Amino acid sequence: MSWSDRVHRRLSWFSRAGAMAVLGAMALLVGGCTVQPLYGNVSSVTPGVADARIASIYIAEVDTRDAQEVRNHLIFLLNGGAGQPDNPQYRMILKVTKRSASTVTLQSASGDNEPTAGSVRLIGRYRLKDTETDKTVIEGERSATAFFDRPRQLFAESRAKRDAVDRAAREVAEFIRLDMMMELKRAQAQ
Structure with a gap:
């Protein structure tokens, strides 16, 4: 060898x-x-079934379409599609603001600057209050950004922007739900 x-x-x-x-x-x-799961016990984890505290959150009425999108997604996420609770333990106050911007500008042969892409940023501010004591339990802010194409047709542009708002609303709702779950879990451990 x-x-x-x-x-x-x-x-x-x-x-x-x-x-x-x-x-x-x-x-x-x-x-x-x-x-271990954030909510539920280790022996019986069922997807879609939330803890009783999460399912007992009532989300107050909102005044804009963007906020309504976030609210609708939150109601579905918190209660698995069952709607608002009859006897809520918590009440959420939700405010949503929107910021739009042109993100890319393409210079055409004619020398005109024409925006070809845009972004929408939704910022969701929320306050979770105990219904018995009216004390604030959780307060926070979460945001999401969605991008969209800006074609020359006005209807196509407005529809693309609306779809971007809907995507951002889903993300904001998910971020808020996760934040509330973590904070309520942390409060339970104390």
Whole structure:
């Protein structure tokens, strides 16, 4: 057996031993990991079923289409499509603002600057109050940005912008729901 064969055989053994050591270390790390659902118990996790506190949030009426989109998505996310609760434990006050901007400008051959892309940013500010004490439990702000094409046709542009607002509203609602779930879980642990 040549010297290079012996070196190759030893390196092969070291690489196998190293791989086994890495796998063993990963198994120890994963074995010590305590992943558990944010809401629900470990033995019976059912997708779509929320904790009673999340399902008992009433979302107050809003005054704009953008806020209504966020509100509708939140109602669905919090209650699994069951609508608003009859006897809510919490009441949410929601305010949504919108900012639009041109993001890309393309210069055409005629020398006119024509916007070809835009963005919509929705900012959702919310306050969650306890219905019995009227004390603020959680307060926060979450935002999402969606981009859209701005074609020359006015109707196509307005529809693209509206679709972007709807996408951003879904994201804002999801961010607010996750924020509330974490804060309520944190309050429960204290």
